[in-house]
Every structure is written in structure tokens, then in C-alpha cells.
Amino acid sequence: MDNILSEVELRMMTAIEDLEKRFVNIRAGRANPAILDGVMVSYYGVDTPLRQLANISVPEARQLWIKPYDRSCLANIEKAIYESNLGLTPNNNGEAIILNIPSLTEETRREYVKQVRAMAEECRIALRNIRQDANNSIKKLELPEDDIKSGMEEVQEFIDKYNKIVDEKLKVKETELMSV
Secondary structure, eight states: HHHHHHHHHHHHHHHHHHHHHHHSOOOOOOOOOOGGTTOOOEOOOOTEHHHHHEEEEEEEETTTEEEEESGGGHHHHHHHHTTSSSOOEEEEESSSSEOOOOOOHHHHHHHHHHHHHHHHHHHHHHHHHHHHHHHHHHHHHHOOOHHHHHHHHHHHHHHHHHHHHHHHHHHHHHHHHHHH
């Protein structure tokens, strides 16, 4: 029973971490180097994460500065950013790439809030699936009925706790997106 409960909590924490990673990729009008995490650059024929090829800094609130360790890959980095569908246009000055983050319109903000809510709901569904799996595992154990019931109650406490965390993270992200 303890193994099942510890696995449930671990899987639920993983679902929350995944949600946080997905939230980071939704930009809120401020420059955040994490929006480039998914960008892969062709470097000597091998797709390499951008973070391994360049130093990414935030000189201003709405600007990212990407300075590659090897200047020969500057054009490849520019091409990868352009093809990544981030909605950002890279400016190559010969030494670094400058990304200007445009401010968000009200319509765009509302669209991002819808995306964030959908992500939160997907996380809640994942949590419910974890609960379902745990309850099925507990039922399969040959334990007294009271132990099975208390185990299922503990799983429910976990889901209540993690649903509350999802709601808090959603509220923070919505506030961040809607603030101008």
C-alpha cells in the first residue's frame, strides 16, 4: 500500500512539473529565455538545443540577446528561431541575435489564457487518471475492506492537494498574462 501511495505522489508531482514547463512556454509579453527551450539548431549536421550553442540573456524587459559560443553557427541559429513558429523575428547583427518580444494585444492575451486553461484541465485529467490507476491497484490488493477504503481516501487527499496546486498555478499564470 505504501509503495502505491508513494508512486501516486511521485506521478502527481511529475504532472505538476510538466504543467509548469508548459506554462513557461506561454509568453506573457516579457522576455524569458525559457521560450527558446524547444528550439533545435542544426550544428554540423546534428540537431542541438539552442541553450548548448549560445548564451541567452535578457538585457531589457522585452528583448533577448543570443550570443553563440561559435559565431559560425549564427545563421543556423537565426534560421532555427525563424522556423520554430514562436512568432519572433530574429535580428542578426553579426555577433549576436537580438529577439524583440512584441507586447501582447488584448485578443492575444485572451487566447493565451484559453491555452493555459486547457493545459490546466489536461493536468487535472492526468491527475484523475493517476487516481484511477491507484484505486484499481489498491482494490487488487488482498487487504481488509477498511484498509482499502483508507488507502483510497489517502489517494483522494493527494488529488485534492494537487488539484489545488493546479488551480493556484493557473491563477498566477492568468494574472501574469492579463497584466499589461
